[in-house]
Amino acid sequence: MSNKKRRMIFVFGSFFCGALLLCLFSTFQKKAIGAPIVIRGYFVPFVFGGISGGIIGFYISKIKEYNFV
Secondary structure, X not given: OOHHHHHHHHHHHHHHHHHHXXXXXXXXXXXHHOOOOOXXXXXXXXXXXXXXXXXXXXXXXXXXXXXXX
């Protein structure tokens, strides 16, 4: 598998991990304050968690590429 393809898979995996993590935290927060748990309330955490995870994954893959770690 090429290095570019491996990096893209890592970034997409990081995107979904970030989205899942922020949605999980959002669920805990909604339960704590007694807010209704509806799918519509997870759009923003999914998007921002995914973007954050994707950016972090991208930079981690760049660091690994240049062997700084």
